[in-house]
Amino acid sequence: METRCISGWFLLCLLSVLTSSSLSFSVSECSQIIGIEGQNVTLPFKYDAKSHGLQHICWGKGIIPSSGGCDNEIISTDGSEVTRRSSVRYQLLGELKTGDVTLTISNITEKDSGTYGCRVQYVGWFNDEKYHVSLTIEKARVPTTSQTSANVTITPQTMDNHDHGPVTTTSTEYSSTLYYSESKSETRGHNLAVILGSILLVLTGVGIVSVLVMRKRWERVAMVLQM
Structure with missing residues:
Protein backbone atom coordinates (compact mmCIF):
# COMPACT_ATOMS: atom_id res chain seq x y z
CA MET A 1 0.00 0.00 0.00
CA LYS A 139 -5.93 1.66 -9.64
CA ALA A 140 -3.43 -1.10 -9.05
CA ARG A 141 -0.55 -1.05 -11.48
CA VAL A 142 -0.39 -4.09 -13.75
CA PRO A 143 3.20 -5.33 -14.08
CA THR A 144 4.45 -5.37 -17.66
CA THR A 145 6.70 -8.06 -19.07
CA SER A 146 9.30 -7.26 -21.70
CA GLN A 147 10.64 -9.75 -24.21
CA THR A 148 14.24 -9.60 -25.34
CA SER A 149 15.32 -10.66 -28.79
CA ALA A 150 18.40 -12.82 -29.29
CA ASN A 151 20.11 -14.46 -32.25
CA VAL A 152 20.41 -18.24 -32.54
CA THR A 153 23.18 -19.36 -34.90
CA ILE A 154 23.02 -22.87 -36.40
CA THR A 155 26.02 -24.17 -38.37
CA PRO A 156 25.13 -27.29 -40.41
CA GLN A 157 27.77 -29.96 -41.18
CA THR A 158 27.73 -32.30 -44.21
CA MET A 159 29.62 -35.54 -44.94
CA ASP A 160 32.04 -33.76 -47.27
CA ASN A 161 32.79 -31.25 -44.47
CA HIS A 162 31.82 -28.33 -46.70
CA ASP A 163 30.81 -25.26 -44.76
CA HIS A 164 27.59 -23.85 -46.17
CA GLY A 165 27.68 -20.86 -43.81
CA PRO A 166 25.75 -20.11 -40.64
CA VAL A 167 21.98 -19.90 -40.61
CA THR A 168 20.73 -17.11 -38.30
CA THR A 169 17.24 -17.07 -36.81
CA THR A 170 15.59 -14.87 -34.17
CA SER A 171 14.34 -16.19 -30.82
CA THR A 172 12.75 -14.52 -27.74
CA GLU A 173 13.27 -14.73 -23.98
CA TYR A 174 16.64 -16.48 -24.24
CA SER A 175 19.68 -16.66 -26.50
CA SER A 176 21.97 -19.58 -27.30
CA THR A 177 24.28 -20.82 -30.06
CA LEU A 178 23.67 -24.30 -31.44
CA TYR A 179 26.09 -26.22 -33.57
CA TYR A 180 25.85 -29.58 -35.27
CA SER A 181 28.33 -31.91 -33.65
CA GLU A 182 31.23 -33.02 -35.78
CA SER A 183 31.01 -36.40 -34.11
CA LYS A 184 28.12 -37.30 -36.43
CA SER A 185 30.32 -36.78 -39.49
CA GLU A 186 33.19 -38.67 -37.87
CA THR A 187 30.87 -41.56 -36.99
CA ARG A 188 29.53 -41.71 -40.53
CA GLY A 189 33.07 -41.64 -41.93
CA HIS A 190 34.14 -44.41 -39.58
CA ASN A 191 31.18 -46.57 -40.56
CA LEU A 192 31.93 -46.00 -44.25
CA ALA A 193 35.57 -47.02 -43.73
CA VAL A 194 34.50 -50.21 -41.98
CA ILE A 195 32.12 -51.07 -44.82
CA LEU A 196 34.75 -50.40 -47.48
CA GLY A 197 37.31 -52.43 -45.55
CA SER A 198 34.92 -55.34 -45.26
CA ILE A 199 34.20 -55.25 -48.99
CA LEU A 200 37.93 -55.16 -49.74
CA LEU A 201 38.56 -58.16 -47.51
CA VAL A 202 35.77 -60.10 -49.21
CA LEU A 203 37.13 -59.28 -52.67
CA THR A 204 40.64 -60.27 -51.58
CA GLY A 205 39.35 -63.57 -50.25
CA VAL A 206 37.46 -64.25 -53.45
CA GLY A 207 40.58 -63.50 -55.47
CA ILE A 208 42.73 -65.86 -53.39
CA VAL A 209 40.17 -68.66 -53.68
CA SER A 210 39.97 -68.11 -57.44
CA VAL A 211 43.77 -68.35 -57.77
CA LEU A 212 43.87 -71.59 -55.77
CA VAL A 213 41.09 -73.13 -57.86
CA MET A 214 42.82 -72.18 -61.11
CA ARG A 215 46.11 -73.58 -59.81
CA LYS A 216 44.56 -76.96 -59.05
CA ARG A 217 42.99 -77.06 -62.50
CA TRP A 218 46.35 -76.37 -64.15
CA GLU A 219 47.98 -79.11 -62.09
CA ARG A 220 45.33 -81.62 -63.23
CA VAL A 221 45.78 -80.58 -66.86
CA ALA A 222 49.55 -80.97 -66.55
CA MET A 223 49.20 -84.49 -65.10
CA VAL A 224 46.90 -85.54 -67.96
CA LEU A 225 49.36 -84.27 -70.57
CA GLN A 226 52.23 -86.17 -68.96
CA MET A 227 50.30 -89.42 -69.15
Missing part, protein backbone atom coordinates in the same frame (compact mmCIF):
# COMPACT_ATOMS: atom_id res chain seq x y z
CA GLU A 2 1.22 3.45 -0.91
CA THR A 3 0.03 6.10 1.52
CA ARG A 4 0.86 9.78 1.35
CA CYS A 5 -0.41 12.36 3.81
CA ILE A 6 -0.61 15.97 2.72
CA SER A 7 -1.62 18.55 5.32
CA GLY A 8 -3.25 21.84 4.47
CA TRP A 9 -6.41 21.08 2.59
CA PHE A 10 -7.56 24.61 3.17
CA LEU A 11 -11.06 24.43 1.74
CA LEU A 12 -11.91 21.21 3.56
CA CYS A 13 -10.56 22.57 6.83
CA LEU A 14 -12.40 25.86 6.35
CA LEU A 15 -15.68 24.08 5.67
CA SER A 16 -15.19 21.88 8.72
CA VAL A 17 -14.43 24.85 10.95
CA LEU A 18 -17.39 26.86 9.65
CA THR A 19 -19.75 24.01 10.53
CA SER A 20 -18.58 24.19 14.16
CA SER A 21 -20.60 26.45 16.43
CA SER A 22 -17.67 27.28 18.70
CA LEU A 23 -14.25 27.99 17.25
CA SER A 24 -12.59 28.17 20.65
CA PHE A 25 -13.28 24.55 21.62
CA SER A 26 -13.78 22.59 18.41
CA VAL A 27 -10.60 21.42 16.70
CA SER A 28 -10.68 20.43 13.04
CA GLU A 29 -7.81 18.77 11.23
CA CYS A 30 -7.63 17.46 7.70
CA SER A 31 -5.25 15.49 5.50
CA GLN A 32 -5.18 13.41 2.34
CA ILE A 33 -4.58 9.68 2.01
CA ILE A 34 -3.89 7.85 -1.24
CA GLY A 35 -4.57 4.10 -1.37
CA ILE A 36 -4.24 1.36 -3.98
CA GLU A 37 -7.34 -0.47 -5.19
CA GLY A 38 -7.65 -4.00 -3.79
CA GLN A 39 -5.37 -3.34 -0.81
CA ASN A 40 -5.98 -2.10 2.73
CA VAL A 41 -5.71 1.54 3.74
CA THR A 42 -5.36 3.19 7.15
CA LEU A 43 -6.73 6.59 8.12
CA PRO A 44 -4.63 7.47 11.18
CA PHE A 45 -6.07 9.47 14.09
CA LYS A 46 -5.42 9.59 17.83
CA TYR A 47 -6.96 11.78 20.51
CA ASP A 48 -5.50 12.67 23.92
CA ALA A 49 -7.00 9.94 26.07
CA LYS A 50 -4.43 10.55 28.81
CA SER A 51 -5.64 14.09 29.46
CA HIS A 52 -9.35 13.72 28.67
CA GLY A 53 -9.96 10.06 29.44
CA LEU A 54 -11.67 7.53 27.16
CA GLN A 55 -14.30 9.12 24.95
CA HIS A 56 -17.03 8.01 22.59
CA ILE A 57 -15.88 8.37 19.00
CA CYS A 58 -17.42 7.73 15.62
CA TRP A 59 -16.21 7.57 12.03
CA GLY A 60 -18.48 8.59 9.17
CA LYS A 61 -18.21 9.17 5.45
CA GLY A 62 -18.63 12.84 4.73
CA ILE A 63 -18.23 16.09 6.66
CA ILE A 64 -18.84 15.85 10.41
CA PRO A 65 -21.98 17.89 11.29
CA SER A 66 -21.84 20.78 13.76
CA SER A 67 -23.62 18.75 16.43
CA GLY A 68 -24.60 15.18 17.11
CA GLY A 69 -22.65 12.18 15.94
CA CYS A 70 -21.42 11.27 12.46
CA ASP A 71 -23.38 11.37 9.23
CA ASN A 72 -23.24 8.08 7.33
CA GLU A 73 -21.64 6.45 10.37
CA ILE A 74 -19.47 3.44 9.55
CA ILE A 75 -18.02 2.57 12.98
CA SER A 76 -18.17 3.86 16.56
CA THR A 77 -16.82 3.02 20.04
CA ASP A 78 -17.70 3.74 23.66
CA GLY A 79 -14.06 4.50 24.34
CA SER A 80 -12.91 0.97 25.16
CA GLU A 81 -14.52 -1.22 22.48
CA VAL A 82 -16.32 -1.05 19.16
CA THR A 83 -20.09 -0.75 19.62
CA ARG A 84 -21.33 -0.42 16.03
CA ARG A 85 -20.02 -0.89 12.51
CA SER A 86 -21.69 -0.92 9.12
CA SER A 87 -19.33 -3.50 7.58
CA VAL A 88 -16.61 -5.91 8.67
CA ARG A 89 -14.32 -4.06 6.25
CA TYR A 90 -14.06 -1.24 8.79
CA GLN A 91 -11.81 -1.94 11.76
CA LEU A 92 -10.11 -0.06 14.59
CA LEU A 93 -6.89 -2.00 15.08
CA GLY A 94 -5.13 0.49 17.35
CA GLU A 95 -5.06 0.57 21.16
CA LEU A 96 -8.39 2.19 21.98
CA LYS A 97 -7.37 2.73 25.61
CA THR A 98 -4.56 5.02 24.46
CA GLY A 99 -6.85 7.03 22.19
CA ASP A 100 -5.66 5.38 18.96
CA VAL A 101 -8.77 5.21 16.79
CA THR A 102 -7.02 4.75 13.45
CA LEU A 103 -9.50 3.45 10.89
CA THR A 104 -8.50 0.54 8.64
CA ILE A 105 -10.52 -0.19 5.51
CA SER A 106 -9.81 -3.54 3.87
CA ASN A 107 -10.00 -4.44 0.18
CA ILE A 108 -10.67 -0.88 -0.93
CA THR A 109 -12.37 0.02 -4.22
CA GLU A 110 -13.02 3.25 -6.10
CA LYS A 111 -16.34 3.55 -4.26
CA ASP A 112 -14.41 4.04 -1.00
CA SER A 113 -12.86 7.29 -2.22
CA GLY A 114 -14.15 10.49 -0.66
CA THR A 115 -14.08 12.42 2.61
CA TYR A 116 -14.11 10.66 5.98
CA GLY A 117 -14.58 12.28 9.35
CA CYS A 118 -13.90 11.22 12.95
CA ARG A 119 -15.63 12.83 15.93
CA VAL A 120 -14.42 12.64 19.53
CA GLN A 121 -17.48 13.34 21.66
CA TYR A 122 -16.27 15.23 24.73
CA VAL A 123 -18.71 16.05 27.51
CA GLY A 124 -20.19 19.52 27.14
CA TRP A 125 -21.51 21.75 24.38
CA PHE A 126 -19.71 22.44 21.10
CA ASN A 127 -16.32 21.18 22.21
CA ASP A 128 -16.09 17.93 20.22
CA GLU A 129 -12.84 17.24 18.40
CA LYS A 130 -13.21 16.67 14.66
CA TYR A 131 -10.84 15.20 12.13
CA HIS A 132 -11.33 14.99 8.37
CA VAL A 133 -9.38 13.05 5.76
CA SER A 134 -9.77 12.85 1.99
CA LEU A 135 -9.22 9.35 0.60
CA THR A 136 -8.21 8.91 -3.04
CA ILE A 137 -8.12 5.44 -4.58
CA GLU A 138 -5.70 4.70 -7.39
Whole structure:
Protein backbone atom coordinates (compact mmCIF):
# COMPACT_ATOMS: atom_id res chain seq x y z
CA MET A 1 0.00 0.00 0.00
CA GLU A 2 1.22 3.45 -0.91
CA THR A 3 0.03 6.10 1.52
CA ARG A 4 0.86 9.78 1.35
CA CYS A 5 -0.41 12.36 3.81
CA ILE A 6 -0.61 15.97 2.72
CA SER A 7 -1.62 18.55 5.32
CA GLY A 8 -3.25 21.84 4.47
CA TRP A 9 -6.41 21.08 2.59
CA PHE A 10 -7.56 24.61 3.17
CA LEU A 11 -11.06 24.43 1.74
CA LEU A 12 -11.91 21.21 3.56
CA CYS A 13 -10.56 22.57 6.83
CA LEU A 14 -12.40 25.86 6.35
CA LEU A 15 -15.68 24.08 5.67
CA SER A 16 -15.19 21.88 8.72
CA VAL A 17 -14.43 24.85 10.95
CA LEU A 18 -17.39 26.86 9.65
CA THR A 19 -19.75 24.01 10.53
CA SER A 20 -18.58 24.19 14.16
CA SER A 21 -20.60 26.45 16.43
CA SER A 22 -17.67 27.28 18.70
CA LEU A 23 -14.25 27.99 17.25
CA SER A 24 -12.59 28.17 20.65
CA PHE A 25 -13.28 24.55 21.62
CA SER A 26 -13.78 22.59 18.41
CA VAL A 27 -10.60 21.42 16.70
CA SER A 28 -10.68 20.43 13.04
CA GLU A 29 -7.81 18.77 11.23
CA CYS A 30 -7.63 17.46 7.70
CA SER A 31 -5.25 15.49 5.50
CA GLN A 32 -5.18 13.41 2.34
CA ILE A 33 -4.58 9.68 2.01
CA ILE A 34 -3.89 7.85 -1.24
CA GLY A 35 -4.57 4.10 -1.37
CA ILE A 36 -4.24 1.36 -3.98
CA GLU A 37 -7.34 -0.47 -5.19
CA GLY A 38 -7.65 -4.00 -3.79
CA GLN A 39 -5.37 -3.34 -0.81
CA ASN A 40 -5.98 -2.10 2.73
CA VAL A 41 -5.71 1.54 3.74
CA THR A 42 -5.36 3.19 7.15
CA LEU A 43 -6.73 6.59 8.12
CA PRO A 44 -4.63 7.47 11.18
CA PHE A 45 -6.07 9.47 14.09
CA LYS A 46 -5.42 9.59 17.83
CA TYR A 47 -6.96 11.78 20.51
CA ASP A 48 -5.50 12.67 23.92
CA ALA A 49 -7.00 9.94 26.07
CA LYS A 50 -4.43 10.55 28.81
CA SER A 51 -5.64 14.09 29.46
CA HIS A 52 -9.35 13.72 28.67
CA GLY A 53 -9.96 10.06 29.44
CA LEU A 54 -11.67 7.53 27.16
CA GLN A 55 -14.30 9.12 24.95
CA HIS A 56 -17.03 8.01 22.59
CA ILE A 57 -15.88 8.37 19.00
CA CYS A 58 -17.42 7.73 15.62
CA TRP A 59 -16.21 7.57 12.03
CA GLY A 60 -18.48 8.59 9.17
CA LYS A 61 -18.21 9.17 5.45
CA GLY A 62 -18.63 12.84 4.73
CA ILE A 63 -18.23 16.09 6.66
CA ILE A 64 -18.84 15.85 10.41
CA PRO A 65 -21.98 17.89 11.29
CA SER A 66 -21.84 20.78 13.76
CA SER A 67 -23.62 18.75 16.43
CA GLY A 68 -24.60 15.18 17.11
CA GLY A 69 -22.65 12.18 15.94
CA CYS A 70 -21.42 11.27 12.46
CA ASP A 71 -23.38 11.37 9.23
CA ASN A 72 -23.24 8.08 7.33
CA GLU A 73 -21.64 6.45 10.37
CA ILE A 74 -19.47 3.44 9.55
CA ILE A 75 -18.02 2.57 12.98
CA SER A 76 -18.17 3.86 16.56
CA THR A 77 -16.82 3.02 20.04
CA ASP A 78 -17.70 3.74 23.66
CA GLY A 79 -14.06 4.50 24.34
CA SER A 80 -12.91 0.97 25.16
CA GLU A 81 -14.52 -1.22 22.48
CA VAL A 82 -16.32 -1.05 19.16
CA THR A 83 -20.09 -0.75 19.62
CA ARG A 84 -21.33 -0.42 16.03
CA ARG A 85 -20.02 -0.89 12.51
CA SER A 86 -21.69 -0.92 9.12
CA SER A 87 -19.33 -3.50 7.58
CA VAL A 88 -16.61 -5.91 8.67
CA ARG A 89 -14.32 -4.06 6.25
CA TYR A 90 -14.06 -1.24 8.79
CA GLN A 91 -11.81 -1.94 11.76
CA LEU A 92 -10.11 -0.06 14.59
CA LEU A 93 -6.89 -2.00 15.08
CA GLY A 94 -5.13 0.49 17.35
CA GLU A 95 -5.06 0.57 21.16
CA LEU A 96 -8.39 2.19 21.98
CA LYS A 97 -7.37 2.73 25.61
CA THR A 98 -4.56 5.02 24.46
CA GLY A 99 -6.85 7.03 22.19
CA ASP A 100 -5.66 5.38 18.96
CA VAL A 101 -8.77 5.21 16.79
CA THR A 102 -7.02 4.75 13.45
CA LEU A 103 -9.50 3.45 10.89
CA THR A 104 -8.50 0.54 8.64
CA ILE A 105 -10.52 -0.19 5.51
CA SER A 106 -9.81 -3.54 3.87
CA ASN A 107 -10.00 -4.44 0.18
CA ILE A 108 -10.67 -0.88 -0.93
CA THR A 109 -12.37 0.02 -4.22
CA GLU A 110 -13.02 3.25 -6.10
CA LYS A 111 -16.34 3.55 -4.26
CA ASP A 112 -14.41 4.04 -1.00
CA SER A 113 -12.86 7.29 -2.22
CA GLY A 114 -14.15 10.49 -0.66
CA THR A 115 -14.08 12.42 2.61
CA TYR A 116 -14.11 10.66 5.98
CA GLY A 117 -14.58 12.28 9.35
CA CYS A 118 -13.90 11.22 12.95
CA ARG A 119 -15.63 12.83 15.93
CA VAL A 120 -14.42 12.64 19.53
CA GLN A 121 -17.48 13.34 21.66
CA TYR A 122 -16.27 15.23 24.73
CA VAL A 123 -18.71 16.05 27.51
CA GLY A 124 -20.19 19.52 27.14
CA TRP A 125 -21.51 21.75 24.38
CA PHE A 126 -19.71 22.44 21.10
CA ASN A 127 -16.32 21.18 22.21
CA ASP A 128 -16.09 17.93 20.22
CA GLU A 129 -12.84 17.24 18.40
CA LYS A 130 -13.21 16.67 14.66
CA TYR A 131 -10.84 15.20 12.13
CA HIS A 132 -11.33 14.99 8.37
CA VAL A 133 -9.38 13.05 5.76
CA SER A 134 -9.77 12.85 1.99
CA LEU A 135 -9.22 9.35 0.60
CA THR A 136 -8.21 8.91 -3.04
CA ILE A 137 -8.12 5.44 -4.58
CA GLU A 138 -5.70 4.70 -7.39
CA LYS A 139 -5.93 1.66 -9.64
CA ALA A 140 -3.43 -1.10 -9.05
CA ARG A 141 -0.55 -1.05 -11.48
CA VAL A 142 -0.39 -4.09 -13.75
CA PRO A 143 3.20 -5.33 -14.08
CA THR A 144 4.45 -5.37 -17.66
CA THR A 145 6.70 -8.06 -19.07
CA SER A 146 9.30 -7.26 -21.70
CA GLN A 147 10.64 -9.75 -24.21
CA THR A 148 14.24 -9.60 -25.34
CA SER A 149 15.32 -10.66 -28.79
CA ALA A 150 18.40 -12.82 -29.29
CA ASN A 151 20.11 -14.46 -32.25
CA VAL A 152 20.41 -18.24 -32.54
CA THR A 153 23.18 -19.36 -34.90
CA ILE A 154 23.02 -22.87 -36.40
CA THR A 155 26.02 -24.17 -38.37
CA PRO A 156 25.13 -27.29 -40.41
CA GLN A 157 27.77 -29.96 -41.18
CA THR A 158 27.73 -32.30 -44.21
CA MET A 159 29.62 -35.54 -44.94
CA ASP A 160 32.04 -33.76 -47.27
CA ASN A 161 32.79 -31.25 -44.47
CA HIS A 162 31.82 -28.33 -46.70
CA ASP A 163 30.81 -25.26 -44.76
CA HIS A 164 27.59 -23.85 -46.17
CA GLY A 165 27.68 -20.86 -43.81
CA PRO A 166 25.75 -20.11 -40.64
CA VAL A 167 21.98 -19.90 -40.61
CA THR A 168 20.73 -17.11 -38.30
CA THR A 169 17.24 -17.07 -36.81
CA THR A 170 15.59 -14.87 -34.17
CA SER A 171 14.34 -16.19 -30.82
CA THR A 172 12.75 -14.52 -27.74
CA GLU A 173 13.27 -14.73 -23.98
CA TYR A 174 16.64 -16.48 -24.24
CA SER A 175 19.68 -16.66 -26.50
CA SER A 176 21.97 -19.58 -27.30
CA THR A 177 24.28 -20.82 -30.06
CA LEU A 178 23.67 -24.30 -31.44
CA TYR A 179 26.09 -26.22 -33.57
CA TYR A 180 25.85 -29.58 -35.27
CA SER A 181 28.33 -31.91 -33.65
CA GLU A 182 31.23 -33.02 -35.78
CA SER A 183 31.01 -36.40 -34.11
CA LYS A 184 28.12 -37.30 -36.43
CA SER A 185 30.32 -36.78 -39.49
CA GLU A 186 33.19 -38.67 -37.87
CA THR A 187 30.87 -41.56 -36.99
CA ARG A 188 29.53 -41.71 -40.53
CA GLY A 189 33.07 -41.64 -41.93
CA HIS A 190 34.14 -44.41 -39.58
CA ASN A 191 31.18 -46.57 -40.56
CA LEU A 192 31.93 -46.00 -44.25
CA ALA A 193 35.57 -47.02 -43.73
CA VAL A 194 34.50 -50.21 -41.98
CA ILE A 195 32.12 -51.07 -44.82
CA LEU A 196 34.75 -50.40 -47.48
CA GLY A 197 37.31 -52.43 -45.55
CA SER A 198 34.92 -55.34 -45.26
CA ILE A 199 34.20 -55.25 -48.99
CA LEU A 200 37.93 -55.16 -49.74
CA LEU A 201 38.56 -58.16 -47.51
CA VAL A 202 35.77 -60.10 -49.21
CA LEU A 203 37.13 -59.28 -52.67
CA THR A 204 40.64 -60.27 -51.58
CA GLY A 205 39.35 -63.57 -50.25
CA VAL A 206 37.46 -64.25 -53.45
CA GLY A 207 40.58 -63.50 -55.47
CA ILE A 208 42.73 -65.86 -53.39
CA VAL A 209 40.17 -68.66 -53.68
CA SER A 210 39.97 -68.11 -57.44
CA VAL A 211 43.77 -68.35 -57.77
CA LEU A 212 43.87 -71.59 -55.77
CA VAL A 213 41.09 -73.13 -57.86
CA MET A 214 42.82 -72.18 -61.11
CA ARG A 215 46.11 -73.58 -59.81
CA LYS A 216 44.56 -76.96 -59.05
CA ARG A 217 42.99 -77.06 -62.50
CA TRP A 218 46.35 -76.37 -64.15
CA GLU A 219 47.98 -79.11 -62.09
CA ARG A 220 45.33 -81.62 -63.23
CA VAL A 221 45.78 -80.58 -66.86
CA ALA A 222 49.55 -80.97 -66.55
CA MET A 223 49.20 -84.49 -65.10
CA VAL A 224 46.90 -85.54 -67.96
CA LEU A 225 49.36 -84.27 -70.57
CA GLN A 226 52.23 -86.17 -68.96
CA MET A 227 50.30 -89.42 -69.15
